[in-house]
Amino acid sequence: MLFTAALTFVAGVSGLNVDWTGFPGATVGPGFISVPLSAQKDSAGLRRRAEVAGTTDIEVANFRSSNYVIDISIGTPPQKVSVVVDTGSHELWVNPDCSRSSTAGNKTENGQTVTYTDSPFSDPEECRKRGRYDSSKSSSLSQADVSDNTFGYVDGTTVSVGYVKDSISVGGLSITDQIFGVAKTSNQTGIGIMGFGPPPFGFNNSNYYPLILSTMAKQGVIKSPAFSMHLGDLDNTTGTITFGGVDKKKYQGALAKIPFRPVEVTVEGGQKFQHTHYYVNMKSMKLTKPGTTETKSYDLGKDAIATLDCGSTNNILPRGITKQVCDDLKGSLEGKRCTVDCAIRRQTGGITFGLEGKDILVPFYNLIEETVFQEVSFCHIMMNDNDIGGNPETHLLGAPFLRSAYAVFDWGNGNLHIAQAANCGTNIVAIGSGTDSVPAGNGECSFAIKSVTRSFWLMVGASLFVGLSVL
Ligand SMILES: *[C@@H]1O[C@H](CO)[C@@H](O)[C@H](O)[C@H]1NC(C)=O
Ligand SMILES: *[C@@H]1O[C@H](CO)[C@@H](O)[C@H](O)[C@H]1NC(C)=O
Ligand SMILES: *[C@@H]1O[C@H](CO)[C@@H](O)[C@H](O)[C@H]1NC(C)=O
Ligand SMILES: *[C@@H]1O[C@H](CO)[C@@H](O)[C@H](O)[C@H]1NC(C)=O
Numbered sequence: 001m002l003f004t005a006a007l008t009f010v011a012g013v014s015g016l017n018v019d020w021t022g023f024p025g026a027t028v029g030p031g032f033i034s035v036p037l038s039a040q041k042d043s044a045g046l047r048r049r050a051e052v053a054g055t056t057d058i059e060v061a062n063f064r065s066s067n068y069v070i071d072i073s074i075g076t077p078p079q080k081v082s083v084v085v086d087t088g089s090h091e092l093w094v095n096p097d098c099s100r101s102s103t104a105g106n107k108t109e110n111g112q113t114v115t116y117t118d119s120p121f122s123d124p125e126e127c128r129k130r131g132r133y134d135s136s137k138s139s140s141l142s143q144a145d146v147s148d149n150t151f152g153y154v155d156g157t158t159v160s161v162g163y164v165k166d167s168i169s170v171g172g173l174s175i176t177d178q179i180f181g182v183a184k185t186s187n188q189t190g191i192g193i194m195g196f197g198p199p200p201f202g203f204n205n206s207n208y209y210p211l212i213l214s215t216m217a218k219q220g221v222i223k224s225p226a227f228s229m230h231l232g233d234l235d236n237t238t239g240t241i242t243f244g245g246v247d248k249k250k251y252q253g254a255l256a257k258i259p260f261r262p263v264e265v266t267v268e269g270g271q272k273f274q275h276t277h278y279y280v281n282m283k284s285m286k287l288t289k290p291g292t293t294e295t296k297s298y299d300l301g302k303d304a305i306a307t308l309d310c311g312s313t314n315n316i317l318p319r320g321i322t323k324q325v326c327d328d329l330k331g332s333l334e335g336k337r338c339t340v341d342c343a344i345r346r347q348t349g350g351i352t353f354g355l356e357g358k359d360i361l362v363p364f365y366n367l368i369e370e371t372v373f374q375e376v377s378f379c380h381i382m383m384n385d386n387d388i389g390g391n392p393e394t395h396l397l398g399a400p401f402l403r404s405a406y407a408v409f410d411w412g413n414g415n416l417h418i419a420q421a422a423n424c425g426t427n428i429v430a431i432g433s434g435t436d437s438v439p440a441g442n443g444e445c446s447f448a449i450k451s452v453t454r455s456f457w458l459m460v461g462a463s464l465f466v467g468l469s470v471l
Pocket of ligand 2: 156157158187188
């Protein structure tokens with residue numbers, strides 16, 4: 001379902017430059033722009049485990065649900081390109097190599113041959129349909145004074161880019177002279193990535209080329225570098241990202257202010273540096289068992305740090321936690337994945353993640369993904385043990401956490417503002433500048449977690465871009 005709020009352009013706001021026709025779903029107001037994110041899912045990713053006649057031993061290939069896609073235009077005249085939105089990385093790059101995007105193939109896992117098919121994000125044909133940026137056709141192109149770069153994502157995707165400078169329009173709102181990457185080579189992905197993570201060495205951006213959010217603020221399109229994210233529930237295909245504003249009708253209770261914490265990372269060779277990311281302290285994790293009020297807490301260990309990463313389709317947690325949750329839900333753990341009874345999706349309860357000063361409940365309908373293959377439903381918990389490594393080891397609260405939260409990422413002050421997500425309409429308030437610029441006060445939705453009795457439609461598919469550029 002598309003976000004259909006009326007276009008409410010307010011004239012006279014400096015820096016606004018609206019291309020009406022290209023972005024039917026966007027809402028533009030004084031100092032903010034709200035853009036629909038569409039979750040791309042399909043059922044192409046199903047695989048059958050080693051062919052054994054007469055068995056129904058099947059598994060879902062990409063146990064990777066949706067990624068959130070946004071349409072942008074680049075250059076003059078505008079060229080439309082779709083990209084995945086990711087808070088786990090900070091680079092915008094376009095033009096993936098479609099001839100190397102496919103992940104289809106036969107691989108040996110636990111002594112069995114597993115046939116992988118392509119998801120919409122790795123399918124070469126889908127890739128070719130998605131729009132490409134041709135710099136030679138843009139009159140607003142200019143040289144970027146940034147050296148070529150190669151970066152990777154934890155799923156193994158690697159990209160080499162050259163940088164250019166050109167105009168970019170997001171939701172119809174334009175900035176000029178934005179630096180971004182154009183792929184020279186890439187693998188494993190058939191779609192470019194638009195990172196909205198902070199610059200890696202400080203929110204203030206001084207040691208890095210100006211990223212899009214900073215440019216928006218500098219060019220006066222928004223008052224300060226901040227955006228809000230409302231992904232919507234797992235069974236909804238539409239979320240929104242709001243630059244420079246907070247939608248008070250997308251959450252309930254108070255928005256808690258939590259400073260993002262810096263993390264001193266030690267890289268190979270022993271070198272240390274302060275790394276900026278959406279790092280938060282994970283203080284607690286508690287299961288409310290299905291259909292009951294009975295709870296159980298898990299020990300996350302000392303100093304558990306997580307990154308808020310909407311590009312991660314799983315929550316990646318301290319080792320051992322997934323097995324405990326799986327046992328408590330009477331599921332079965334196979335490899336990294338816990339399969340549970342689909343009935344749990346329709347029951348009350350879920351997992352409450354405690355951040356410093358805010359608890360967010362992720363109800364079972366947002367924590368458990370249901371896929372159907374040959375009319376049989378399979379349900380698994382979107383949660384894995386951490387095997388990313390890193391020093392210190394940091395975990396990921398991915399889309400399966402963020403869908404239940406309303407999150408405001410305020411770079412200007414290095415703070416997260418977070419509340420329990422809800423949806424009772426639209427009332428976007430602009431974020432000003434300076435400290436405490438994120439509007440305080442409670443959200444305007446008062447109802448509790450929605451009833452879990454409605455029917456669910458099903459989804460599978462798509463690719464995994466766990467942000468975390470490893471440079
Ligand atoms: C996988 O193996 C099957 C059976 O041997 C074969 O038909 C198929 O072409 C292989 N797929 C790929 C992508 O290599
Ligand atoms: C992508 O390319 C990089 C660099 O050539 C390589 O290290 C990586 O293994 C490749 N990934 C996959 C999934 O093939
Ligand atoms: C999905 O999200 C849209 C936009 O946020 C909202 O209008 C709609 O009510 C939601 N649908 C469901 C089924 O939750
Ligand atoms: C950014 O820089 C300003 C001015 O130097 C400073 O007041 C502010 O605290 C800095 N913000 C962060 C998040 O470091």
